[in-house]
Amino acid sequence: MQNKELLQSYHMAGLFTLTLRLVIGWTYFSAFWRRLILENKLDPDTAGYIGEKFNHFLPNALGIKPIIEYLVTTPDALWWAMAVFTIVEAIVGLFIMMGLFTRLMSIGVFSLAMGILLGSGWLGTTCLDEWQIGVLGVASGFTIFLSGSGKYSLDYFLQTKNYKITKHPIFSWLGSGVLPIRFTVLPKIVFGGALAILALTLYTNQYFHGGVWGTLHNKSVKPKIEITNSTLDQDVISFQIFRVEGADVYGSFLIGIKIVDGNENTILELDQKALANFPKENIKNRYVAQIKSGKHSMIIPLGAKANLEIREEKLAHLSNGSYKVILTDISGLTWTDTFEINK
Template sequence: MTALTAERMTKGAYPASLGAQDWRTAAIAMLSVRVIQGFIYWGGGSRRFIYAPAKLDPTRHQWMANKFQTAMPGALFGLDHVIAYMLQHFWLLYAGVIIFSAIELIIGIALMVGLMTRAAALISIGLSIALMLMFGWQGATCIDEWTMAACNLAMGATLMLGGSGAYSLDNVLLRRNPALAERPWFRWGGGSLPLPMTESGFRKLGLAVLAFVLIFDIGTYSYYRGSVVTPFHGGPVSPTKHHLTLSKVALLSDGSVRFHVYLDAGTPEAPAHVMKAELLGADGKTLAIWNTEALTKLPASAIANDFAYNKFKASDYGLVATMGAMATVTLPPVANAQPKGATTLRLTDVSGHHFIGRLTVAAGAS
């Protein structure tokens, strides 16, 4: 596109060529996509900075770290370790939450008003990918988090290619300074004009973006739920059924039992309740038992949580934990019990599900 054509476009005198007319028509057709995509991200940032600031207050239960921790069990590509590291380093966690929220707010506004639209859309793609990799596995009745991120990814990709050639601040900037039409940074980052590519080059770019969106969206859907080339399944990490992983189970010399426990599946909307703990021998016989009353009376000193947010704690109904909680728990000695020879610790939740941990430290360990 020549500078003369760009100038004519900015003044509203659109050339008669079918390509320019179609570009303008497509820009108007995408207005709803652009504005709503922007509103989605603006809404995420504005809720934290303006309408619900408790989400950014570490002293409140709405603090975003709690939501962040719920994503840890099902996060992909090692992001669970990144989340755990951030949860244990407050300065990094707080900076991350503030920066992420600010980016959402700024990108949302930029898309709604059409300012540096392609650059904003590209950043929104990055946000969608990050959210899908962390939260995509969640969703109790359907794959809610995946659906939102998948749609946002496709919308961002569309806006990155199509720009904002109608009713945008990019157009205002170009009208005031037609020379911007010849600046590569404005053509690639703004949205008033088509990308500075041949028709063949643009088609190849569009198909490459489509391939990425299809592979990423359908691939993650297949991983989380199947229903593509395999039958439907509940996912490697269940978003509905709580699961506890036990490790480092040790029978101490005084008859107490120490173990590490991780709530690594289930819905964050409801806590998990552990109603009973048992030491079992090789023959499956119960050698020691801690019932609901005993678990309810555990002192705070007996539960060392790995994180300061979602935790294990004693409640009126045994041990209670929220999604992503990790802790080292010490069960006191049981009077008249004979725990020697125990090989297994078994926890039972409120639904009657059992979770097993093998003793890894012999009796007499400290």
């Protein structure tokens, strides 16, 4: 009798989380639906390729930068990773909406949400979108694991029809029903898990956005380019640019590159027309998201990194001293790097 009442309590808890299960399931299944049914976003040669979106995560990801960087520098591995990720999202989303192997799928929800949180939690031009999706997904996965699914689920159907699989002890861990955890221990697990997820929420909110104390910041608002490794070799100047901040839905538009000496005298200047016709072979892209010349400027997507080379005869005759490379965005923002000539 006691076990039956306990099972009914779990079924009721699973019933209460039905809305959560359906909504969180659709958020993941819809990713598959958008990428393969409504459009084909797994084609590397088309606009909107999901691999480029993944590349946008790189500059400020938390803890998983090496994984992201490896994938965006290895296009074949990236494609397979995106394909597997999309299939997993489809299975997890569909199964959790149907309430089939609910607890196993909730682990999938938790894991996918954690990946979103760590990779893209810093993105979001208005409402910290990706961070909110990530932390709510983590909390939802944990909650659904505890509750399982209730009356409106395939797990419940299998249990009420006494299918053999539901009699196996592992079904309680992978499907629904009574968790085989002592009642005196379960509240501690719930409380500890809730505190851990709250701590994760506060930590990532502070790390990505300064949302707990100090100055608020949003790295998705204004473009920022890091320019490094400026060197001069004979008549060729080369430098590396890496766009690390700004909105992920459009690029930074570079309209000027200038080289000046220590007295701010202009040595060389490329305007937006020159950048719109910048030689493709002089842009050495590192990642899937690529810097390229556009119609009116040079376009630098979020997460793109490349070495740029400029060949000009007058550079070979520069005297010793300190020089600066200045990049100018269409917004008026500028970024600078210095280099020395010691012949």
